[in-house]
Amino acid sequence: MAGDFDEQPQNARDSRDLLPGSSSLAVLLIVFISLSLLTLFSIVHGGAGHVASDAGGTRAFGPADFPEIEFDRTLLPEVEAGGSADPEGVYRVRRPLAYEDYYPCSDCHADLEVNLERRELVEMHDDIVLNHGSKERWCFDCHNPEDRDRLRLANGELIGFDESYRLCGQCHGTIFRDWREGIHGRREGYWNGAKSYQLCAHCHNPHAPRFQAIEPLPPPVRPQFLRAEAQEEVDDDE
């Protein structure tokens, strides 16, 4: 036991060497000063400056900035009239797009001779690029040569442009089934009553059906730019 008491002063000296009072204070002081300088710097120059000005989310946009988008969708009159009162549901298909441009086709085609030859169109309809199985398909697989105001199913049945989904459904059966049940495609109106569908051709150009990429609306504003003045600070820096 006596040996233990002898060693005690030795231990005490060791711990003094390990952390000598004045130098440890100096180290702490240096760390403290540098940390507070860093904090000060980040307060003065920080905040808005941490995000690159082209990173997105520095400016707040609202619906009024996009007048070209119809946020209040206008319903078809018959859907509006049907309302939610109709328990069976009235389904209306929106007017075919083809009606906007050329329809009725017979205005021109009635007087034209039918040319069944497969060829590149130059005089008219030269804007149509066929990218829909173009090796296997051409105009008269869907269009009817004798009466251009009608489309032609594989079994020879003639249908109007407003029934074009039957034509598409001949090949795209699973999508057609989803569309009929309201899973594929947009519906508008009343979830418990009258509603309108869109035709396949409203979203997919039948001649090149892949959905075209569109421009996104701007991202939400980042939290540090919620204040209107934050954006002005960014503008000043630039």
Place this chain on the structure above:
Amino acid sequence: MMMSDPDRRHGPDEGKVETSVDRRSLLINAGLTTMAAVSASVAGASSGFVERLLRTRFVELSAERKAEILDALERELSERYGREVTVADTPPMDGVEFGYGLDIARCVGCRRCVYACVHENNQSRDPQIHWIRVLRMEKQRGIELAESTAYYEPEKVPEPDAFYLPVACQQCRKPACVKVCPVKATWQEPDGIVVIDSDWCIGCRCCMSACPYGARHFNWTEPGIPSEEIKPDTHYFGNRPRPNGVVEKCTFCIHRTRKGRYPACVEICPVGARKFGNLLDEQSEMQYLMREKRVFVLKEDLNTQPRFYYFYAT
């Protein structure tokens, strides 16, 4: 007995007691006057304010009181925005439980829904509040919420290596936000919509930290909405302009859906990725997609049991 109180130092002699009583009545009078002045100035600031402080929860009120409150709200909002604003409290329909479907195979991340929602639900423009947040995810990584970003800004969407996951209130069957609210200002309605009574919310934001989907948002100021952009057809629990200092969130467009209309985000979606209907109706789109498609919910391990279903149509 050495006390510092000058009234008590000389013991109970008649004159001193008199001044003591005088002081008490003086204090009482002063207090009453101050309270009257405070209440008068508060009442002067906003007519409905004191009334709103004193009344009980909206759902517990009688039909007449509700009508009075809606009337007062309509007058206040119409005056503030300089146009006719209506506030309804359309009740839930019988035999209806709302469900929402979102086809993440279709969503292109164009954010039309985000801004249609702002337009429809009178969210604050400045400071900005968005109820819908569209998350961009790498196809390679799959659904990885921690690595996703809401601030993507490419020229065109969809980008070839990404897919998009819009997130708003999931209208949970076991909502954590409702459980934590200390004043019962938020609850589940019979049709499944989790609503907030903005006049009862104390702005403690416990629900915001409880919500695992980041679906709740706080009004740091009086909402900044230009009067010409106000959507005047509103619901008490839904899109009426909220006061300063309360929490708000998606209500499945309660003012539309309780009258049979689709929510605004469903109708605006250019790819038709958003589906809405009655979960209890066998003929509804929701039942069809839940029968026929591969469906999942977000963060199912938390057992919140959302009514918002993501699915792959193809």
